[in-house]
Amino acid sequence: xxxxxxxxxxxxxxxxxxxxxxxxxxxxxxxxxxxxxxxxxxxxxxxxxxxxxxxxxxxxxxxxxxxxxxxxxxxxxxxxxxxxxxxxxxxxxxxxxxxxxxxxxxxxxxxxxxxxxxxxxxxxxxxxxxxxxxxxxxxxxxxxxxxxxxxxxxxxxxxxxxxxxxxxxxxxxxxxxxxxxxxxxxxxxxxxxxxxxxxxxxxxxxxxxxxxxxxxxxxxxxxxxxxxxxxxxxxxxxxxxxxxxxxxxxxxxxxxxxxxxxxxxxxxxxxxxxxxxxxxxxxxxxxxxxxxxxxxxxxxxxxxxxxxxxxxxxxxxxxxxxxxxxxxxxxx
Numbered sequence: 001x002x003x004x005x006x007x008x009x010x011x012x013x014x015x016x017x018x019x020x021x022x023x024x025x026x027x028x029x030x031x032x033x034x035x036x037x038x039x040x041x042x043x044x045x046x047x048x049x050x051x052x053x054x055x056x057x058x059x060x061x062x063x064x065x066x067x068x069x070x071x072x073x074x075x076x077x078x079x080x081x082x083x084x085x086x087x088x089x090x091x092x093x094x095x096x097x098x099x100x101x102x103x104x105x106x107x108x109x110x111x112x113x114x115x116x117x118x119x120x121x122x123x124x125x126x127x128x129x130x131x132x133x134x135x136x137x138x139x140x141x142x143x144x145x146x147x148x149x150x151x152x153x154x155x156x157x158x159x160x161x162x163x164x165x166x167x168x169x170x171x172x173x174x175x176x177x178x179x180x181x182x183x184x185x186x187x188x189x190x191x192x193x194x195x196x197x198x199x200x201x202x203x204x205x206x207x208x209x210x211x212x213x214x215x216x217x218x219x220x221x222x223x224x225x226x227x228x229x230x231x232x233x234x235x236x237x238x239x240x241x242x243x244x245x246x247x248x249x250x251x252x253x254x255x256x257x258x259x260x261x262x263x264x265x266x267x268x269x270x271x272x273x274x275x276x277x278x279x280x281x282x283x284x285x286x287x288x289x290x291x292x293x294x295x296x297x298x299x300x301x302x303x304x305x306x307x308x309x310x311x312x313x314x315x316x317x318x319x320x321x322x323x324x325x326x327x328x329x330x331x332x
Contacts, residue, residue: 001043010037021136042133060300061091061109061117063102069216070272071289072120075142078293079118086301088115097216099125106131116300118142123183138303142296144186150303151313152296156186156269159285159318160194160239163267166283167237167326168202172265175199176210176235178224178245187216191241191269210235214245221248229258236264237326243270243284250278250325266325281323288316 007014010033019026020034037043060083064072080090091114095101099122106128109117116137121144132139132149145153164175177195182188199206209231212224221240228235229252240246246268250260258264260280267283268275275282295314 001041006037006041006043009041010034038134044134044136057113057115058088059091059114060088060297061093061105061114062120063093063095063105063109063117064120065095065097065102065122066216067094070274071270071287074289075120075293075296078290078295079142079297080293082294082297082301097122099123099128103127103131106135109137110135116140116304118296118300121146123181123185123188138300140296140300140303142292145313145315150299152292152299152316153186153313154287154292154316155318156190157194157197159269159287159320160191160241161198162194162318162320163269163283163285164195164198164237164239165201166320166322167239167265167267168198168204170265170327172237173202173204174210174233174235175204175206175237175239176212176228177206177239177241178212178214178221178228178249179241180214180216180245182213187241187269195239214241214248216242216244218244218248218251221245222252223248225249225252226256229253229256229264234258234264238264238266240266240268243268243272243275243282246282246284246325247274247278250280250282254279260325261327265327271319271321276323278325280325283323283326284321286319286321288318291316 007017012030016030093105117139120142141149141151145151179192180188214220214224269285271284271286275284
């Protein structure tokens with residue numbers, strides 16, 4: 001929809017629409033008509049050469065779910081390196097894993113002058129979609145795939161499948177998983193799907209008692225591992241959605257006298273420093289988080305330079321890092 005078509009729907013002139021989107025003077029009744037039409041149509045103008053000249057700020061909003069995550073810090077580092085080289089500054093907002101803060105942060109950047117937004121997304125609700133469809137500046141989503149938006153994501157399903165298959169190929173026959181909410185399409189649903197695919201291909205099933213949902217922290221990983229492993233019949237391998245959860249599970253194993261990997265193999269996703277230096281080094285999938293950040297920044301710059309949506313979804317590969325938690329790696 002172009003500006004002329006939108007102006008006709010709103011019942012105002014093209015110049016009135018232009019003044020609205022460029023913060024010019026507008027009477028209250030015309031402003032009300034335009035806002036009503038935006039609500040009905042989801043219209044957002046393309047960034048033309050003229051609007052770039054009048055709106056450019058050299059500021060980019062970056063919305064992150066938490067500050068304490070090693071993976072997120074790597075993503076932000078990648079974003080910062082690319083954008084700083086082009087003279088941009090970052091406005092960083094931490095939502096503390098609160099989806100309502102994600103929405104209010106998007107609204108903040110929609111109504112204030114930034115040149116673009118990079119959203120390190122966790123999950124999407126109808127409210128997310130409503131705000132995203134009204135954004136007046138380019139948005140790139142990092143860490144998740146969302147149809148119709150520029151995205152940089154990981155092969156979460158493939159990583160979970162490969163790690164689970166690795167343990168099953170070593171002889172495990174009682175697999176278990178500690179995952180996260182499946183409302184998170186990447187760390188939650190995709191990793192669960194990868195785990196289930198490997199289990200199904202091996203002709204096995206996962207009892208309900210061998211599947212738990214955790215928060216993204218060690219304490220919750222410890223608690224969920226205790227639920228699974230304190231029973232009389234235990235699994236012989238455990239896939240965890242993140243390294244942090246796996247470290248919590250390993251701590252419970254240590255206290256309970258469960259040997260890793262002799263009694264229980266463990267693998268997870270993240271390749272964090274804590275996993276590398278754990279008392280039993282952790283087998284994991286290395287996701288290219290810094291590359292995710294730099295690619296998201298490059299994607300945003302491309303849209304800003306072209307002044308039109310790029311409409312691209314980029315999925316990054318992974319590397320499996322075998323360590324002692326799944327048994328000694330064979331050398332060739």
